[in-house]
Amino acid sequence: MNVKNTLLTLTAASMFGLVTEVSHQVVAHADSVAAVTAGQAGVPRIDVVDVSSYQGYLTAQDYVTMKNAGVRGIIVKLTEGSTYVNKYAQAQIANAKAAGLQVSAYHYADYTNPSTAQAEANHFADVAQQYGFKSSDLLIDDLEDGVTVSGNVSQNAKAFNDQLQSRGFANTTLYTYISYKNSNSLDTSFVGGDSKVWIAQYPYTPSSDSLWNTGFGMWQWSSNVSFNGISGRFDVSIDYTGMASRQLTAAEALQNAIQIKQESGYLYDGSDQNGGYRWYESGQLYTGFRYYMGTYYWFVNGVRQNAGWRQAWGMTYYTDNNGRAVQGTQVIDGRAYNFGTDGTYYERDLSGYIYDGSSQNGGYRWYANNQLFTGFQYYMGTYYWFVNGVRQNAGWRQAWGYTYYTDQNGRAVQGYQFIDGRGYNFGTNGTYYLR
Known part of the structure; x- marks a missing residue:
C-alpha cells in the first residue's frame, strides 16, 4: 500500500505452508505473488480493494467495474508520517462513494515512540476530517514499516489509536502482516483483538477452498490483482466480519438480479460457491462448457466444476482440479490419455x-x-x-x-x-x- 520505501518482503513457513508476506507497498507485485484477474475461478472472494497514490486517478466508472466484480469496500491511503498526504485521495474517495462503495481510510505509520505516534495520529485525523470522514467510518493504522519496530511496538500503536479516538474517531483498527505481528509480539487488545485486525499474508496459490486467517477481521490475500478495463494492479482482501465492506441494500440486490437476468457470462451474484460467481446465459444459470480466461470450464447450474470427465459436442473431455479443460497427454488415475495440443481439448486415440x-x-x-x-x-x-x-x-x-x-x-x-x-x-x- 505504500511506494515510499524499499520493498519489504518476508518469507516464512506457517502452519499453512510456505508463504510470502509482503508490505502494503505497491512494489510488492513481486514474481512470487501470483497474478489474479477479478472474476477468476477458484480464488478467495474480493470484498475490499485498497488504493494509494500509485493507482492515481480512478474514475467513478472504474469503481463501478470493481463493484460489478463483487467489491463492496474501498480503503484509501490518506497520510503517511506526520506530513505526507495522498494527492489523489480526495478524488479516490469521492468517486468510490459515487459508485456506492463503503469507503475507509488508512495511515502508513513511521512512528517510533508514543510522542511521534500521537503526532501522526493527529495528522491522520486532520486530513480525515478535511475529507469528510465521520466518527463511525473505519480508520486504520498501517503498521508494517521496519522503522516502527523501535521501542515498544504495542505501546506505540496504542498511543496512536488512543489519540485517534480522542479526536472523535471511534471505529479504529490495525493493518499488519503475520511475521510483523508475531516477531514483535504485537498486542491487539486495544482495538478489540485479532477479530478486529486486518492481516496480510499472501499464498503462492490463493484458493477459495483454503481460506487463511479466518480468526482475523479481514485478510489481504494478494497484491497482484487486475480488473478488466482498469489499468494497474491492486491489493485485495476478503472481509470476514464486514468491517470495511457494506452489505447490499434490498434495492441494490434487486437491481443486480434484474441486471443478471439480462446478461451472460461469469457474473457475481453472491452465491456461496466459486467466490460468489456463477455462469449465466441470458439470465439463466448455465450447464456445459464455456470459454473463459484462456481455456474451457465446465459449469453445472452456473457453478464451476473441478476435476472430472465431461461429455459435450459428441466428444469426451477432462477438467482438472482448477476446473480447466486439459490438453496434451495427461495421466488420470494411473492411466494416460491424449487430449491433443491444437486447442480442441477432446480425448482422442493414444498410441x-x-x-x-x-x-x-x-x-x-x-x-x-x-x-x-x-x-x-x-x-x-x-x-x-x-x-x-x-x-x-x-x-x-x-x-x-x-x-x-x-x-x-x-x-x-x-x-x-x-x-x-x-x-x-x-x-x-x-x-x-x-x-
Missing part, C-alpha cells in the same frame, strides 16, 4: 511410447488405441517387445508365427548371436526372426 509416470522404463509405456499394448512395436530403428505397455529386456519372443530374441536393452537382435553358449541366426535383412 506410441507415452510418458504416464509408471514405475518402469523411466515412466514410459506403449499404448495402442488407448490400450496398454502387448507385443512387438518398431521404435528408434528396431523392434521392442512390450507386455502391458512395459518394455521387456533379454528374452525369447513369439510373434507372427516366428521366434525372436531381445537383448538386455530390449532390442530385437539380428545376425549371428550367442545366447546361453549356443549360436543362433536371426538374419541380416531387417526381419529379425530366428532361422
Whole structure:
C-alpha cells in the first residue's frame, strides 16, 4: 500500500505452508505473488480493494467495474508520517462513494515512540476530517514499516489509536502482516483483538477452498490483482466480519438480479460457491462448457466444476482440479490419455511410447488405441517387445508365427548371436526372426 520505501518482503513457513508476506507497498507485485484477474475461478472472494497514490486517478466508472466484480469496500491511503498526504485521495474517495462503495481510510505509520505516534495520529485525523470522514467510518493504522519496530511496538500503536479516538474517531483498527505481528509480539487488545485486525499474508496459490486467517477481521490475500478495463494492479482482501465492506441494500440486490437476468457470462451474484460467481446465459444459470480466461470450464447450474470427465459436442473431455479443460497427454488415475495440443481439448486415440509416470522404463509405456499394448512395436530403428505397455529386456519372443530374441536393452537382435553358449541366426535383412 505504500511506494515510499524499499520493498519489504518476508518469507516464512506457517502452519499453512510456505508463504510470502509482503508490505502494503505497491512494489510488492513481486514474481512470487501470483497474478489474479477479478472474476477468476477458484480464488478467495474480493470484498475490499485498497488504493494509494500509485493507482492515481480512478474514475467513478472504474469503481463501478470493481463493484460489478463483487467489491463492496474501498480503503484509501490518506497520510503517511506526520506530513505526507495522498494527492489523489480526495478524488479516490469521492468517486468510490459515487459508485456506492463503503469507503475507509488508512495511515502508513513511521512512528517510533508514543510522542511521534500521537503526532501522526493527529495528522491522520486532520486530513480525515478535511475529507469528510465521520466518527463511525473505519480508520486504520498501517503498521508494517521496519522503522516502527523501535521501542515498544504495542505501546506505540496504542498511543496512536488512543489519540485517534480522542479526536472523535471511534471505529479504529490495525493493518499488519503475520511475521510483523508475531516477531514483535504485537498486542491487539486495544482495538478489540485479532477479530478486529486486518492481516496480510499472501499464498503462492490463493484458493477459495483454503481460506487463511479466518480468526482475523479481514485478510489481504494478494497484491497482484487486475480488473478488466482498469489499468494497474491492486491489493485485495476478503472481509470476514464486514468491517470495511457494506452489505447490499434490498434495492441494490434487486437491481443486480434484474441486471443478471439480462446478461451472460461469469457474473457475481453472491452465491456461496466459486467466490460468489456463477455462469449465466441470458439470465439463466448455465450447464456445459464455456470459454473463459484462456481455456474451457465446465459449469453445472452456473457453478464451476473441478476435476472430472465431461461429455459435450459428441466428444469426451477432462477438467482438472482448477476446473480447466486439459490438453496434451495427461495421466488420470494411473492411466494416460491424449487430449491433443491444437486447442480442441477432446480425448482422442493414444498410441506410441507415452510418458504416464509408471514405475518402469523411466515412466514410459506403449499404448495402442488407448490400450496398454502387448507385443512387438518398431521404435528408434528396431523392434521392442512390450507386455502391458512395459518394455521387456533379454528374452525369447513369439510373434507372427516366428521366434525372436531381445537383448538386455530390449532390442530385437539380428545376425549371428550367442545366447546361453549356443549360436543362433536371426538374419541380416531387417526381419529379425530366428532361422
